[in-house]
Amino acid sequence: MEPSHRNLAHQVVHELGKKIMEGTYKVGDSLPSEADLCTQFNISRTATREAVKMLTAKGLISSRPRQGIKVVDSKYWNLFDVDVLNWILLGKPDLYLLRHFLQLRLAIEPEAASLAAQFAQESDIENIEHALVRMKNATNGQDDTHEADIDFHQSVLCASNNPFFIQLNNFIETALKINIRFTNRLVAVTVEEYQAHVDIFEHIKNKEPQAAFDAALITQKETLAIVNNQIAVLESK
Amino acid sequence: MEPSHRNLAHQVVHELGKKIMEGTYKVGDSLPSEADLCTQFNISRTATREAVKMLTAKGLISSRPRQGIKVVDSKYWNLFDVDVLNWILLGKPDLYLLRHFLQLRLAIEPEAASLAAQFAQESDIENIEHALVRMKNATNGQDDTHEADIDFHQSVLCASNNPFFIQLNNFIETALKINIRFTNRLVAVTVEEYQAHVDIFEHIKNKEPQAAFDAALITQKETLAIVNNQIAVLESK
DNA sequence: CATTTACAATTGTATGACAAATCATAGTAA
DNA sequence: TTACTATGATTTGTCATACAATTGTAAATG
Incomplete structure (x- = not known):
């Protein structure tokens, strides 16, 4: 199997994905801004943004100027995505x-x-x-x-x-x-x-x-x- | 509804996603390298990479150093993703x-x-x-x-x-x-x-x-x- | 022949700068 | 007062450049 942390962006995707699924960030909540995520994970904006884009592609968040990064309604989540399913499993089913x-x-x-x-x-x-x-x-x-x-x-x-x-x-x-x-x-x-x-x-x-x-x-x-x-x-x- | 091409990366995701679904890039094929995609779409590497990451998150491609960007086996595709479904529809069902x-x-x-x-x-x-x-x-x-x-x-x-x-x-x-x-x-x-x-x-x-x-x-x-x-x-x- | 080494190609990461979008506020005119 | 306008601040969007890390290929070496 592929390691799920091939690079920085993937690691951040996993961390944030887990936190969304376990309810640390709830639907409608704002995630930390790009800048804050950079400092929290101690990585560059490049990596941060790529992580955000991946979570966007999986339907978990949306990201807009001035509005920030928000968890979208769960009906948009790609519940059949491998990663999302694993994060669900890591939560408290x-x-x-x-x-x-x-x-x-x-x-x-x-x-x-x-x-x-x-x-x-x-x-x-x-x-x-x-x-x-x-x-x-x-x-x-x-x-x-x-x-x-x-x-x-x-x-x-x-x-x-x-x-x-x-x-x-x-x-x-x-x-x-x-x-x-x-x-x-x-x-x-x-x-x-x-x-x-x-x-x-x-x-x-x-x-x-x-x-x-x-x-x-x-x-x-x-x-x-x-x-x-x-x-x-x-x-x- | 949200326009699906809010930014450059999303546009590229759409173009490449469509091409994969209609068979322009087949399973196992290599997509153009990041550098080539940049010139083809006339955008920066930032935007290109974000698009690649999004398609990766949807399970369509993989991207590795020296190996390039490749279309992965269709059993990994997130067929229940909204975008993927729309690209299927744009193909020749x-x-x-x-x-x-x-x-x-x-x-x-x-x-x-x-x-x-x-x-x-x-x-x-x-x-x-x-x-x-x-x-x-x-x-x-x-x-x-x-x-x-x-x-x-x-x-x-x-x-x-x-x-x-x-x-x-x-x-x-x-x-x-x-x-x-x-x-x-x-x-x-x-x-x-x-x-x-x-x-x-x-x-x-x-x-x-x-x-x-x-x-x-x-x-x-x-x-x-x-x-x-x-x-x-x-x-x- | 096998092994190691060096090289080259491609993606990965970091940084800095500026553009664009958008919300909040203050200011202005009716 | 009320509605509209202008301005500014905040956050993401995009670009350019530089260098690091990974990995396949080929040359050098024993």
Whole structure:
């Protein structure tokens, strides 16, 4: 992987991005002026401005003469950007955020499985199967549980052969990581989970879109139902 | 709305972004060096570099010493970025791209309708209703057909009260525009289309998630089926 | 032949100066 | 008073120049 701090500007982007996501700078707030950022980070205006431009490109801030640098409304944020997702992860994800992730996964993953059953190439099938093997090894502790799980979901997405679904790789990865953090699954994958994944794989391999869709849907619905319950309990107090 | 070319860097971002999307610079290709871009656009290195950083932030290019500026693999592109979507629209969208858009809409919109039925606020309902009125007016030629249509779909997305779904506003808007371009719907919305939208609205208003989901699903499936047929015809030749 | 060294090309960073935009204020005229 | 105007101050926008850091290529060296 690429180091995310290849240069000064990238480092500043990360620092500021994190601070925006964790709420140090809230929507509508002004960030320090270019001059102040220069002194704070002890860098030149060149680097500072490049950082500001990058955050602008990701939809987090706007920067205008005299008006300064401001955090824009969150509906403009590029929530599917890799960096933004990582900053979200570094923040303090709550149950509501987890639910938002799960709601979109419920929309995406079954359809992705269906598309995979229709459009997967030989190599795509192999990738999914490889991920399954990793998951099986993970149940024996021979491989990393979480990585294998993420691997499986991503290989299905890629098998859809739809660039938009593939671009959601980062989203799914972050969703899974947050999910892991909440469920505290420090141990191996359960047999039931593994079997559910095998089912999805089989339907994709046999080119049964509807069956693949249904299999993926069940998994997602169960997970979402759990979180919905947790939230209901939380709100009833 | 904000002019997208508030300053030099933004203009360059637009020019280069368009060229990447229309294939002038293909994946793996090198863009002109900073120095060359400066002379080509007749601007300073400052502006050039800021533009390069913005495109980097959108995942389109990478820029390294001695290696130059290169278009990175399309799986890293932020396809859900407003600008990127607009550049895609400016390119030459083909039937396959339209299908990719429709496939994701099929995943997103029914679930969005379901969520809207569960989580919509009073104001959200009003927004959807307002969009419906615009559509009715559009059938009489009293309002812009396409705008009203886009308005409806976006208001449903927003009613989901899920930031990730809301962020897909731009995606849906672009999808609809491409759809319009292909179907050549220069005239008014059909009565059937309008009725379908009314159905979705009613189910959302009555807080019937599953019914809202189904109603939205049917619309999407029909559209996708048409395009799948067109592609099948095309490929059989 | 392998290894090291030196060079060249390209981006990375810093600085200083001035331009342009825009908000706030004070001043001016009706 | 009120509305408009002029002015000034603040902040980002742009430019030019210089040098540092990175890295691929080729020459020199053992």
